[in-house]
Amino acid sequence: xxxxxxxxxxxxxxxxxxxxxxxxxxxxxxxxxxxxxxxxxxxxxxxxxxxxxxxxxxxxxxxxxxxxxxxxxxxxxxxxxxxxxxxxxxxxxxxxxxxxxxxxxxxxxxxxxxxxxxxxxxxxxxxxxxxxxxxxxxxxxxxxxxxxxxxxxxxxxxxxxxxxxxxxxxxxxxxxxxxxxxxxxxxxxxxxxxxxxxxxxxxxxxxxxxxxxxxxxxxxxxxxxxxxxxxxxxxxxxxxxxxxxxxxxx
Amino acid sequence: xxxxxxxxxxxxxxxxxxxxxxxxxxxxxxxxxxxxxxxxxxxxxxxxxxxxxxxxxxxxxxxxxxxxxxxxxxxxxxxxxxxxxxxxxxxxxxxxxxxxxxxxxxxxxxxxxxxxxxxxxxxxxxxxxxxxxxxxxxxxxxxxxxxxxxxxxxxxxxxxxxxxxxxxxxxxxxxxxxxxxxxxxxxxxxxxxxxxxxxxxxxxxxxxxxxxxxxxxxxxxxxxxxxxxxxxxxxxxxxxxxxxxxxxxx
Numbered sequence: 001x002x003x004x005x006x007x008x009x010x011x012x013x014x015x016x017x018x019x020x021x022x023x024x025x026x027x028x029x030x031x032x033x034x035x036x037x038x039x040x041x042x043x044x045x046x047x048x049x050x051x052x053x054x055x056x057x058x059x060x061x062x063x064x065x066x067x068x069x070x071x072x073x074x075x076x077x078x079x080x081x082x083x084x085x086x087x088x089x090x091x092x093x094x095x096x097x098x099x100x101x102x103x104x105x106x107x108x109x110x111x112x113x114x115x116x117x118x119x120x121x122x123x124x125x126x127x128x129x130x131x132x133x134x135x136x137x138x139x140x141x142x143x144x145x146x147x148x149x150x151x152x153x154x155x156x157x158x159x160x161x162x163x164x165x166x167x168x169x170x171x172x173x174x175x176x177x178x179x180x181x182x183x184x185x186x187x188x189x190x191x192x193x194x195x196x197x198x199x200x201x202x203x204x205x206x207x208x209x210x211x212x213x214x215x216x217x218x219x220x221x222x223x224x225x226x227x228x229x230x231x232x233x234x235x236x237x238x239x240x241x242x243x244x245x246x247x248x249x250x
Numbered sequence: 251x252x253x254x255x256x257x258x259x260x261x262x263x264x265x266x267x268x269x270x271x272x273x274x275x276x277x278x279x280x281x282x283x284x285x286x287x288x289x290x291x292x293x294x295x296x297x298x299x300x301x302x303x304x305x306x307x308x309x310x311x312x313x314x315x316x317x318x319x320x321x322x323x324x325x326x327x328x329x330x331x332x333x334x335x336x337x338x339x340x341x342x343x344x345x346x347x348x349x350x351x352x353x354x355x356x357x358x359x360x361x362x363x364x365x366x367x368x369x370x371x372x373x374x375x376x377x378x379x380x381x382x383x384x385x386x387x388x389x390x391x392x393x394x395x396x397x398x399x400x401x402x403x404x405x406x407x408x409x410x411x412x413x414x415x416x417x418x419x420x421x422x423x424x425x426x427x428x429x430x431x432x433x434x435x436x437x438x439x440x441x442x443x444x445x446x447x448x449x450x451x452x453x454x455x456x457x458x459x460x461x462x463x464x465x466x467x468x469x470x471x472x473x474x475x476x477x478x479x480x481x482x483x484x485x486x487x488x489x490x491x492x493x494x495x496x497x498x499x500x
Binding site for chain 1: 488
């Protein structure tokens with residue numbers, strides 16, 4: 001492990017210890033936050049009891065579905081419009097504005113259209129994630145070196161073979177960046193939707209615990225979500241770095 | 251106007267027309283319980299803007315957003331410049347910033363509410379934690395990756411630190427920093443609105459949340475329309491400035 005990583009771990013640990021001390025000393029009162037050590041203990045108890053398994057399964061499944069749909073649709077749409085300058089220029093302001101719009105506001109509309117099941121939540125996650133995937137697909141395709149495309153033409157590769165042998169490997173790290181964002185946005189979408197109107201899922205459990213001043217349930221669940229999203233994110237980042245390295249070597 | 255400017259104006263006009271047509275078609279499919287048609291929404295928004303109650307909410311959001319944006323820029327630039335000029339510190343802290351960027355910050359809303367209480371400070375805090383990260387990351391990368399020739403020139407000319415920052419560092423890093431500010435703008439806006447949706451008694455986000463609760467479709471659509479109009483026009487201006495700054499550097 002390099003020196004920067006050691007310092008980083010030290011810094012994070014110091015921050016956690018500081019919060020622990022502030023909580024124990026009563027500077028941060030218990031209604032606001034419990035000491036981190038107790039959050040971890042409560043999290044272990046909560047996970048062992050299995051009472052949250054249903055909610056966790058529900059949320060993670062919905063996030064996964066939203067994410068897979070967004071990645072597939074985002075890549076397909078990106079590939080489709082990549083060659084069309086006019087369409088891309090026209091859509092650029094839309095992409096730039098998109099993430100300032102509170103997509104959750106469309107939740108009631110989606111409930112009327114798709115009923116009270118999981119579909120509206122998945123759709124919110126999908127709607128947030130898909131644009132990040134499109135933008136990163138376009139970026140990745142833009143960065144496929146021209147010379148590789150010319151090589152493909154010289155070898156008379158068909159569109160499928162070109163995609164499989166040239167475009168995809170070359171654009172892969174950027175696509176992975178898109179996947180990373182898609183995962184993050186799918187989480188934000190699904191959990192936010194659960195906060196607002198759902199009766200199930202971790203988001204609902206968190207807001208239920210918050211409304212009942214039940215910090216013993218709320219903080220462990222928040223930590224759980226954060227840990228899961230950081231784990232997924234750092235795994236994808238590592239993979240991304242690996243692909244990037246391979247891309248620059250060839 | 252140049253030919254290019256005309257082209258992009260025509261592009262935007264086509265995009266807006268396409269969105270309006272899509273909206274009208276969606277209305278035809280979804281029906282009046284689910285959404286309001288474009289013309290009716292514009293009329294209702296125009297009417298809302300004349301009422302005092304609505305202007306109160308608008309003013310509350312505007313104030314919270316202004317504070318949040320100001321803080322996001324201050325924190326973002328301060329962190330970005332400090333880390334950008336200290337390579338080791340940036341190696342330690344940048345991954346933490348990136349992780350923070352990718353976590354679903356919406357799960358933190360109960361923590362923010364417990365720490366700041368309901369009202370203006372919570373909204374501002376929520377907007378700021380969404381917005382400061384892209385500003386910080388873009389600034390950091392821009393400052394760190396500054397052209398070494400510029401550094402050597404500054405050294406040869408024996409510029410004072412102040413002079414170096416003012417006449418070399420800031421102009422050279424400005425285009426990238428501006429991109430960060432552009433993204434920070436959108437995220438601060440959505441953060442502020444989300445903060446209002448979950449923890450406020452005033453503001454457009456609160457209005458949206460009550461409208462969702464009451465199934466007041468007309469109000470939901472009008473508030474979203476206003477937010478989209480604001481976000482889209484500011485984003486478009488920022489994109490134009492962004493492109494100009496980047497072109498100037500070439």
